[in-house]
Amino acid sequence: MAESPSALNLTVPEFSAAMTGERPFRLSDYQGKTVVLYFYPKDNTPGCTTEAMEFRDLHPQFQAANTEIFGISRDSIRSHEGFKAKLGMPFELISDPDETVCNMFDVMKMKSMYGKQVRGVERSTFIIDGSGKLVKEWRGVKVPGHVEDVLAFVKALA
Numbered sequence: 001m002a003e004s005p006s007a008l009n010l011t012v013p014e015f016s017a018a019m020t021g022e023r024p025f026r027l028s029d030y031q032g033k034t035v036v037l038y039f040y041p042k043d044n045t046p047g048c049t050t051e052a053m054e055f056r057d058l059h060p061q062f063q064a065a066n067t068e069i070f071g072i073s074r075d076s077i078r079s080h081e082g083f084k085a086k087l088g089m090p091f092e093l094i095s096d097p098d099e100t101v102c103n104m105f106d107v108m109k110m111k112s113m114y115g116k117q118v119r120g121v122e123r124s125t126f127i128i129d130g131s132g133k134l135v136k137e138w139r140g141v142k143v144p145g146h147v148e149d150v151l152a153f154v155k156a157l158a
Contacts, residue, residue: 008134008135008137012027012128012133013104014028017072018077019070019093021092025092028132032066032130034068034130035070036068037072038069038070038125039124042073043073054148055069058147062151068091073093073121075095075097105126123143125141125146125150127153
């Protein structure tokens, strides 16, 4: 298993994963670009839908800052394709049903849902610079205002 890149300025190990758009995600394909990886719990849930729509709406500004956005959850490619189409997302979604990428970024946490302890994805965002180094992370994200914070950070990098 790849080591966790959770220490800032550590090079993120190469990884690949299934992705919408009929080709796999490979980190090395985005060398020279800033990459936003945002982990979210589940397609078609209220917070995840709001977050996806905010990334969608600001996508042109991210593109202007030489930045690619990818959402990641444990949902299937089929679920992702439907979620992406429903919201008209201009970016791809990565499917991580076996939690390989989630574990690499240490986003699997015990959470309380309706009074029960459940294991799930902690909403988190990671910025990887054009040389493959992790330069910023947000964990335990609250959706309101988050995407604007991410955009401000990548604009400052550009």
